[in-house]
Amino acid sequence: MRKNWLRITGGLFGIVITISMIFANQLGLENFPTWGVRRTAILLAGALLFAVSLLYRESNLIGKTIHTADGRFYIALIALNVVIFLIYLWFASDGLWKSLPNETNYYDLQANAFAKGQLALDVEPDPALLAFTEKELYEPENRMGIPVLWDATLYKGKYYLYWGPAPALVLTPLKYIYKEDLGDKLITLIFLTGTLVFLNLTVLSFWRKYFTDLPRWVVLAAVAFVGLVNPMPYIMVEGRIYEAAIAAAQFFLIGGFYFLLPAFETPNLTRLALAGTFFALSIGSRTTVLPAMGFLSILILIWAIQTQRQRMLPILLAVAVPIAIGGAGYAWYNYARFGSITEFGYSYQLTSYNLYELNNQTFAVEYITPNLYKTLLNPLEVRNSFPYIFPTRWAGPERLTNYHPKMYLTYTENTTGIFISSPFMLLALLVFIKPRRDLKWINLLLVMFFVVVFLTIQAFFFIAMRYMLDAIPTLALLTVIGFWHGYEVFGKSKIYTAISILLLTYTIGLSLLISFSGNLELFRIHNLELVQQMTWAFNNLFK
Numbered sequence: 001m002r003k004n005w006l007r008i009t010g011g012l013f014g015i016v017i018t019i020s021m022i023f024a025n026q027l028g029l030e031n032f033p034t035w036g037v038r039r040t041a042i043l044l045a046g047a048l049l050f051a052v053s054l055l056y057r058e059s060n061l062i063g064k065t066i067h068t069a070d071g072r073f074y075i076a077l078i079a080l081n082v083v084i085f086l087i088y089l090w091f092a093s094d095g096l097w098k099s100l101p102n103e104t105n106y107y108d109l110q111a112n113a114f115a116k117g118q119l120a121l122d123v124e125p126d127p128a129l130l131a132f133t134e135k136e137l138y139e140p141e142n143r144m145g146i147p148v149l150w151d152a153t154l155y156k157g158k159y160y161l162y163w164g165p166a167p168a169l170v171l172t173p174l175k176y177i178y179k180e181d182l183g184d185k186l187i188t189l190i191f192l193t194g195t196l197v198f199l200n201l202t203v204l205s206f207w208r209k210y211f212t213d214l215p216r217w218v219v220l221a222a223v224a225f226v227g228l229v230n231p232m233p234y235i236m237v238e239g240r241i242y243e244a245a246i247a248a249a250q251f252f253l254i255g256g257f258y259f260l261l262p263a264f265e266t267p268n269l270t271r272l273a274l275a276g277t278f279f280a281l282s283i284g285s286r287t288t289v290l291p292a293m294g295f296l297s298i299l300i301l302i303w304a305i306q307t308q309r310q311r312m313l314p315i316l317l318a319v320a321v322p323i324a325i326g327g328a329g330y331a332w333y334n335y336a337r338f339g340s341i342t343e344f345g346y347s348y349q350l351t352s353y354n355l356y357e358l359n360n361q362t363f364a365v366e367y368i369t370p371n372l373y374k375t376l377l378n379p380l381e382v383r384n385s386f387p388y389i390f391p392t393r394w395a396g397p398e399r400l401t402n403y404h405p406k407m408y409l410t411y412t413e414n415t416t417g418i419f420i421s422s423p424f425m426l427l428a429l430l431v432f433i434k435p436r437r438d439l440k441w442i443n444l445l446l447v448m449f450f451v452v453v454f455l456t457i458q459a460f461f462f463i464a465m466r467y468m469l470d471a472i473p474t475l476a477l478l479t480v481i482g483f484w485h486g487y488e489v490f491g492k493s494k495i496y497t498a499i500s501i502l503l504l505t506y507t508i509g510l511s512l513l514i515s516f517s518g519n520l521e522l523f524r525i526h527n528l529e530l531v532q533q534m535t536w537a538f539n540n541l542f543k
Contacts, residue, residue, distance in 0.1 A: 018047050073216045080220055081200065084227040085193055091236040091515055092189050094526040101526045102183030106152070106241040108175075110161050110168035111182075115175040119337055120158035123149055129350075130157055138348065138356035151241075153345035160337050162345030163241060164330075166284030167191070167248040185239030191247035192236065195473060198254040199226040203480055205262060210439060211484045218487070222480040225504055229476055230421045230511035231465045237519035238466075246469045249286035252278045254473055257446075260300075260319075264441040267308055272318035279319075280326025287344060288470055292452035297323070299448060303441055358407055363459045366405035371458040373400055375468065377417040380514070386535040387517040389510075391416040391465065409462035414518045418468070421514065424507040425475055427500065430482035433489055439481065446478040465518065 092100050109121045116122065128146045129137060136142050137154065153160040161168075167187060174182075203222050207214065235243040256278035259271045279296070282289050300319055304312045331341035338345065347359045355362065373396045381390045391414035394401070401410060418425060431443045454471045457463070483500060490496040516523065523531050 017042060069216075073219075076216075076220060077200070077223065080223055081196065081227070084196060084224070087228065087233055087512070088189060088192060088196075088236050091233050091519075092185055092239055094237065094523050095530040096527055100183060100185045100189070100239070101522075102185045103238065104184045104240045105181045106161055106163070107168050107171060107184055107187050107244060108182040110165065111171035111175045114165075114168055114172040119333070120160055121149070121152070123152075123159045125149075125154055125157060125159060129154060135356070138350070138354050140352055140354065143350065148350045151349055151351050153348045154350050155338060155345070155348045160345050160348075161241075162349060163245045164249070164283070164285040164287060165333060166252070166281045167244065169284075170281075183239075184241045184244040185236075188239040188244040188247045189236065191244065191251040192232065194251040195247065195254050196227050196232075198251065198258045199223070199473060199476070202254065202258045202261065202477060205258070206477075206481060206484070209262070209265075210436070214484055214487055218484060221501075221504055222483065224508060225424060225483075226473065226476040226480065228508045228511055229425075229472060230416065230507075230514065231468050231472065233512060234515040234518060235466050235469060237515065237522055243466050243469075245286050246466055249282045249289055250469060250473050252282035252285060253289060254477075256282060257474075257477070261442050261445070264303065264445075265438070267311065267315055269314060269318045272315060273322060276319040276322035277326075280323045283323075284326055284330055286470070288456055289453060291456050292449045293323070295448055295452050296445065299441075299445055353407065361406045362461050364406055364408075364461070365459060367408050367461055368455065368458040370396065370400045370403055370408065370410065371460070371463045373397075373417075374415050374463050375417060375454075375458065376419050378415050379420055380416060386538045387513060387520065388538075389513055389517060390414070390520075391421075391514045391518040407461050412462040413464040415463055415465050415468075416510075416514055416518075418472075421510050422472075422507045424483075424500075424503040425479045427482040427486060427503070428475060428479040430486045430489060431478060433485075436485065436488075439485075443478070443481065446474055446481075450474045450478060 090097070094101055109123065113119065113121050126147050129143065129148065132142060148154075149159050153162050171182065171187070200223055203219065203226060207219050207222075211218075235247065256275045259278065260275035262268070263271050263275070279293055283293055297320070301316065304315050308315050334343055334345075335341045337343075338348070346362070347356050349355050374394065377396075378392060379395050381392045381395070382388060383390060393411045393414055396410075404410065431439070431447075435443065450471055453474065457467050457470055460467070486496055486500065520531070
């Protein structure tokens with residue numbers, strides 16, 4: 001009888017919620033004339049509640065899901081991911097929930113160009129730019145007051161993009177049927193959500209195969225961590241072409257890991273071919289991963305020689321052929337645009353620096369030392385006003401503050417050191433304590449890939465929070481393994497559990513806080529009312 005009343009009550013609530021959203025304007029619940037994200041999400045939630053209440057029977061799939069431990073676990077996992085996605089959406093919309101304030105639509109421009117069978121963007125450069133000689137054009141002072149497509153590449157009178165073409169290629173089929181602009185923030189959201197999905201799948205595969213004796217809550221904790229660790233939500237506030245390229249590369253990279261990692265134990269040619277395809281698309285999204293992908297290829301070769309000698313050739317070809325095809329395609333793409341297979345367009349950027357002359361200084365070993373400090377140790381700034389804690393541009397020691405090799409930029413964008421913002425990641429070190437032999441190749445791959453990508457970023461002439469996303473998802477997977485392995489090392493100690501939960505709570509909480517405070521000006525521009533309400537509430541709370 002009680003279950004029937006719960007069904008009836010849930011169904012009624014579902015009907016009320018659905019009708020309220022359909023007639024929200026007439027009922028005075030919504031002033032916005034069109035359907036926003038929030039209204040749509042509430043409508044879907046109401047419809048889902050009604051459908052579950054209507055169809056529920058204890059003996060059917062819904063009933064068995066609700067009444068089994070595994071079923072409740074997967075419901076909790078889905079609910080957690082919905083919450084994480086809504087957090088992404090909240091930051092992407094600056095708390096508006098109705099629209100995504102967008103700054104760039106570069107991938108849409110490139111996809112439109114591809115749909116027309118051309119490589120150059122369908123954007124005409126200002127005639128004043130075309131009047132310059134090649135040497136004059138790339139000097140920023142000469143272009144003062146002239147409209148430019150910022151950070152795009154201008155070569156022989158045509159605009160191109162130096163960002164990898166893979167995301168635009170994925171979008172191209174859609175542009176044949178959908179002509180409206182797709183902002184880079186939406187693309188960032190889609191690829192970051194896709195990265196979250198692959199992180200989920202990879203975490204679940206680790207748990208099922210290597211840590212089945214651990215309780216289900218550690219999986220939920222791991223998913224919350226990989227989904228919300230800084231800078232996952234941070235990059236959603238700006239969500240420009242810069243963030244979209246990194247998010248796309250991580251989507252394809254983590255997808256490649258998902259297909260590759262199980263193959264170390266049970267080689268499967270289909271999964272290996274999918275891994276190679278995803279890795280090729282990752283390189284085609286962001287060339288920063290290219291050095292690490294080279295080391296990954298060497299590691300796969302060593303693994304195949306040591307453990308799969310009888311099937312070595314088909315295994316290596318399954319991974320290598322898609323990467324080789326992707327590499328050849330990228331080389332052709334560069335040659336067709338710039339007459340060189342190694343020119344990606346960096347030298348011809350219209351940006352704040354004359355990279356036509358200084359491109360050979362954008363990466364240098366000398367930049368690693370100050371960048372390491374900023375990436376690992378740069379502290380937070382504490383203020384007396386809401387939101388109280390802020391990421392800073394630079395707060396390093398004097399010897400590094402006065403260190404300016406080549407074109408290195410000390411004061412650029414807000415960045416919080418990993419040790420300061422994400423101490424939970426220190427648990428990654430536990431993989432080296434009593435290491436498990438069955439995780440040897442997985443741990444080796446994740447460690448190697450993280451180190452190479454991380455050092456590649458450190459060699460760039462400045463550092464930014466978004467660049468941390470190049471390495472953080474890989475490190476996050478390693479952290480999950482270390483976190484779980486810690487339970488084996490310390491015998492499921494209550495002290496270890498308490499410390500882990502404390503570090504996890506701090507890491508996620510601070511990630512969300514600095515995602516807001518670090519982008520406070522954008523929130524003020526797009527949603528001043530929200531900032532004022534939050535300021536009033538917190539100031540009164542902490543009087």
